[in-house]
Amino acid sequence: MTTASLADRTTAVAARATELSKIYGQGETQVVALDRVSIAFQQAEFTAIMGPSGSGKSTLMHCVAGLDTFSSGSVRIGETELGSLKDKQLTRLRRDKIGFIFQAFNLLPTLSALENITLPMDIAGRKPDKEWLDTVIRMVGLSDRLSHRPSQLSGGQQQRVAVARALASRPDIIFGDEPTGNLDSRSGAEVLGFLRNSVRELGQTVVMVTHDPVAAAYADRVVFLADGRIVDEVHGPTADSVLDRMKRFDAKGRTS
Amino acid sequence: MFRTALRNVSAHKARLLMTVLAVMLGVAFVSGTLVFTNSLSDALQKQSAKGFDHVDVAVTPRWKEGEGGKTGAYHELTRELVDASAAVPGAARAIGTVQGFTALADKDGKLIGDGFQSQGGNYWGAEDPRYPLVSGRAPKGEGEILIDSRTAERAGYEVGDTVRMSVDGPVLEPVVTGVFTTDDGNVAAGGSLTLFDTASAQKLFGKAGTFDEIAVEAKDGVSDTALRAQLEKALPSDAVETTTGTRLADDQAKAIASSMSGLKQGLLVFAGISLFVGTFIIANTFTMLVAQRTKELALMRAVGASRRQVTRSVLIEAFVVGTVAAVAGLVAGVGIGAGLRSLMGTMDAPMPDGPLVISPGTVGSAFVVGILVTMLAAWLPGRRAAKIPPVAAMSALHATATTKSLVLRNTLGALFSAAGVAVVLAATTMEGADGQAPMGLGAVLLIIGVFVLTPLLSRPLIAAVAPVLRVFGVSGKLARQNAVRNPRRTAATASALMIGLTLITGMTVMAGSLQKSIDKMAASAIEADYMVSMVNGRPLSSDVEKELKRADGVTATSPMRNAYAGVDGQDEYLTGVNGATIGELTDFPMAQGAFEVDGTRAVVDEDTAKSYGWKAGSVFTLVREDGAKRKLTVSGVYRANELVRGILVDTAVLDPHASEPADMMVMVKTADGTSDATKEALEKALGANPVITVQDKQDLSNEIAKMFTLILNMVYGLLAMAVIVAVLGVVNTLAMSVFERSQEIGMLRAIGLDRKGVKRMVRLESLVISLFGAVLGLGLGVFFGWAAGELVGSRMATYELVLPWGRMGLFLLLAAVVGVLAALWPARRAARLNMLQAIKAE
Incomplete structure (x- = not known):
């Protein structure tokens, strides 16, 4: 909300998509999900991607996060070009450089909260940085819940574990796919608060897909997508400004 | 309801595949056994009937009781009686026959055949209608013989060759004067038949001047019974008995059928074991299907389906699955029956020719077995489905069907196991045969007990391998946790494997111990060289x-x-x-x-x-x-x-x-x-x-070892089917688990577990389940082997328990290999899973 603080940040780019296209099918049945999208995500910036259903917002995130393949263009995470990577290298990149928070809580029910948090590092066979881990856990307020299983945690607590998991391995960038979609408004606000804090206090880069103007208002910047193209961008958004912007889309959508 | 059930079956084709295969294998075993034994029995009966072509009435001697404390003996069938038989008006011809063991050596001096079907007999007069000559002439005196054409071909003998042969000791070296063809069942089954002239045969077989039987052929138009009546009148009734050829053929057919029923029952026992193992898979599959469909079933209840209707819909599904499996199993069984016959033909046991017999009984049992087994095994899951409350349709989460406490189950299991162990232990202190029944009862109790306890046992036993799994990092850790995640499912899967391995290990321990003790006995009791x-x-x-x-x-x-x-x-x-x-x-x-x-x-x-x-x-x-x-x-x-x-x-x-x-x-x-x-x-x-x-003693010991190896290999072969069915169960469980956990796997892939890691996770889970079953099986097998040995050992001074460590290690290794193989397909599926779809699916 405070645009002033942005100026203090470095302007290095954490991830960048250039002329990114994603086309499903061929000929008559061809569907263009992304149409030559170019976008950069600055380090230590919290970006929200918005747009109506079918606008390509999730596809954009999946492609940039190395979860999905794209038809043309380029995606870079730091210095790494994703287009040329094989599945194995892509997996390693996701493991080491990217954090994920999904809508459905996506924790492993057999692991304790702590084990879920350190899972990406376990997969990599790395020892977690103890101090950093403590910082993250303290931040999301899970210190007394670490040995609980996901089934013993509330929805909000589960998503906080997911946030801690994403933060714990110090990825270059965190992607959230509707991270508050399944939460009540209070739990949602908590989770979004942690995400914003991680950007402010820990210098984390976060990209989040959402359809909720209130959630988007936590971001530094909101990017609007429609029909696979970036149509607008708002810096320092408020829930009202975002809602306003969305209403215009709807109106345009109805008239066109 | 029927339509819903059908839709469900066709919607879950892939998931029901392993179940169908498991039932199919069991049914194939049953129908294969029936087809094979029926065909064999039929062919043997036809064969033996041919042997009575020239016998319209058979005259055999009666037993003469010993007088004054003497042991009895048979009356003698003399030449006079043969002539008297031939002289009755209805008789076309009467032939006196003598038979005995006659071994022929091939050109290298080795015995032709295994010695159990080496027969000798007499060639009647100048031209014996029973044995048409292909070449040469009738034999005269001890120096001349006839041999059957199959044997002649096998050994490469021709008319004029000198052959080595023996009846009960001394070696003779007669000349082959002719080769004949015969329908004799023994020859058809791979034996040899050597013929002498009547006087020589009588002398060689130690029956000088007498015959074993008089075969009387009737004149055209004279019935068997009429001829028999004439013979009864003409011959001394205190010395001989007359039987019509038809009656003899019937008796022999009955004897063949009853000897075949032993083989049939033996094979069916093993088929039953396979089917029993199969029920675990069926129950597992339907439990999983019901769990996956909780919402759907709850919706049906919400819109007004009764509990009974829900159960019925599950049972109808089972019925459809059972029917499909029964048809497939029947077809496979006919194939097995035909295959077994030609397999035995290529080995040294040629089978008499005859058509494949697929009786209505075989078809009926295939269907009854396939459908009944499937429906019985699906009954409990069906009941459980009915208990799903309608409200489950509204809740977002799957109603977890497995949270039910295991306390009752564990108590029951502990009681059964304790009772089983107690009864088996008590049986070992009993004398020989008295202990058999209690031991069998104890074994059954213990197996049920351990089966009921497997969910409880799975945690500590699988935790024990945790250090090994840790080597494999996250994949190993997740595999271990996944394996104990659903103890009932793991238990049912492992139990299926346990049953086969218990039997295999038990047999191996017993056979090894018996062989050793017989060996030891021979070594210590025999001083002869x-x-x-x-x-x-x-x-x-x-x-x-x-x-x-x-x-x-x-x-x-x-x-x-x-x-x-x-x-x-x-x-x-x-x-x-x-x-x-x-x-x-x-x-x-x-x-x-x-x-x-x-x-x-x-x-x-x-x-x-x-x-x-x-x-x-x-x-x-x-x-x-x-x-x-x-x-x-x-x-x-x-x-x-x-x-x-x-x-x-x-x-x-x-x-x-x-x-x-x-x-x-x-x-x-x-x-x-x-x-x-x-x-x-x-x-x-x-x-x-x-x-x-x-x-010498070493030869004797080798021979004993050979016999035990043969028996063990047969048992292994028959139990292999049960193990294969159990492996299908492992595949089934893993495939289902991968399906159920696809969302988790997608998330793991997203946060950085590569395909190799996912594959390894599934493979290790499979390995853990297989080894769990194998360890239980080995443990029970050794216990039963020991207990049975204690029972037998009380009668054998030299009995000693021999634990076949090498074999047991091999079984464990095989179980591990089986585990990895069973995971091939599910692991591949898991690794190929589309991440995005898996994550979104909710």
Whole structure:
């Protein structure tokens, strides 16, 4: 909300998509999900991607996060070009450089909260940085819940574990796919608060897909997508400004 | 409801595949067994009926009771009786037949066939209608024989060749004067038939002047019964019996069918084991399907379906699955039946030709077994489905069907197991046969108990391998946790494997221990250097011992002569030995007294002593075949062993009073001990006879080992089917688990677990489940093997438990391999999972 603080940040780019296209099918049945999208995500910036259903917002995130393949263009995470990577290298990149928070809580029910948090590092066979881990856990307020299983945690607590998991391995960038979609408004606000804090206090880069103007208002910047193209961008958004912007889309959508 | 069920089946085709396969294999085993045994039985019956083509009425001698204490004998069928039979008005021809064991050697001097189907007989007159000649002429005198065309072809003999042969000892070298064809069942089944002229056959088989049977053929237009009536009138009815050919064929067909039913039942037991193992998979599959469909089923309940209707819909699904599996199994079973027949044909056991018999009974049992087994196994999951509350349709999460407490289950399991162990232990202290029934009961209780307890056992046992799995990092850790995530499912999957391995291990332990103890017995009880016997266990001529006695370097010999005599008014089998030498040739551990056998003293084994109430020093009276009596003193009581049992007396006590001495074995001690040269010398002394084997202790031990290996391999082969079904169960469980956890797997892939890691996770889970089942099976198997050994061991002085560590290690290794193989397909599926779809699916 405070645009002033942005100026203090470095302007290095954490991830960048250039002329990114994603086309499903061929000929008559061809569907263009992304149409030559170019976008950069600055380090230590919290970006929200918005747009109506079918606008390509999730596809954009999946492609940039190395979860999905794209038809043309380029995606870079730091210095790494994703287009040329094989599945194995892509997996390693996701493991080491990217954090994920999904809508459905996506924790492993057999692991304790702590084990879920350190899972990406376990997969990599790395020892977690103890101090950093403590910082993250303290931040999301899970210190007394670490040995609980996901089934013993509330929805909000589960998503906080997911946030801690994403933060714990110090990825270059965190992607959230509707991270508050399944939460009540209070739990949602908590989770979004942690995400914003991680950007402010820990210098984390976060990209989040959402359809909720209130959630988007936590971001530094909101990017609007429609029909696979970036149509607008708002810096320092408020829930009202975002809602306003969305209403215009709807109106345009109805008239066109 | 029926339509919903059908839709469900077709919607879950892939998930039901393993279930169908499991049921199919069981049904195929059952129907394959039925097709094979029925076809075999049918072919053998047709074959044997052909053998009666030339017999319209058979005349056989009646038994003549012994008078004045003498042992009885058959009346003699003399030439006069044959002529009298031929003379009745309805008879076209009467043939007197004699039969006996006749072994032929091939050109290398080796016995043709296995010795059990080597037959000899007589060629009647100048032209015997039973045996049409292909070439050559009828034999005359002992120096000439006929052989059957199959044998001639097999051995490469032609008319004019000189062949080596033997009837009960001495080697003969007659000339082949002709080759004949025959429908004889023995020959069709791979045996040989050698024919002599009638006088020579009678002499060689020790039946000079008499026949075994008179086969009378009727004139055209004379019925069997009419001919039989004529014969009854013409022949002395106290001396002979007449039977029509049809009746004989019927009797033989019945005998074949009943001998076949033993084989059939044996095979069906193993088929039953496979089916039983299959029920675990069926139950598992339907439990999982119901769990996955909780919402759907709850919706049906919400819109008004009754509990019964829900259960019925699950059972209808099971019915459809069972029907499909039964059809497939029947087809596969017919294939197995046909395949088995041609397989046995290519091995050294040619089968008589005949059509494949697929009786309505076979088809019926395939359907009944397939459908019934599937529906029974699906019944519990069906009941569980009915208990899903309608409200479950509204809740966002799957109602977890497995949170039900295991307390009741564990208590029951512990009770069953404890009772099982107690009964088995109690049975081991019992005497031989008395303990069999309680031991079987205890075994069943324990297996049920352990099966019920497997969910409880899975946690600690699987936790025990955690250190090993840790080597594999996250994949190993997740695999371990996934394996114990649903204890019931893991337990059912592992139990299926456990059953097969329990049986296999138990059999292996028992066979190994028995073999070792028989071996040990042979080593300690036998002092002789060589044992001479017939290959097929028939008695030797007493000439053999005489020849051996004369051979160079032989210092002592004794026969083991079968005889029987009356003791206390009962017929009792005795063994006649040479009392002067037997002490040098054997060393039986004695329970009482001393081992002294001569004209007035005998030794008996413990069982016999017990049944007659004798001890060392007791006196009993022996009534010999001709009625002569002799008082004998029991000089000692020996421990039972596998070589000899019963009463041992001196041959001198028996010989003058017996008809034909029948030596089962001749024991030989030589000056130089065992060596290849000595063995060769002995064989030479016997004229290099193809039917007589000269064995030292090592040969005997090898032969015993061979027999045990053969039995074990057969059992392994039959139990392999149960193991294969269990492996299908592992595949099934894993495939289902991968399907259920696709969201998790997608998330793991997203946060950085590569395909290899996912594959490894599934593979390790499979490995853990398989090894869990294998360890339980090995444990139970060893326990049962030990317990059964304790029972048998009480009767065997040399019994010793042998744990086949090598074999057990191999089984464990095989289980591991099976686990990895079972995971191939599910692991591939898991690794190929589309991440995005998996994550979104909710």
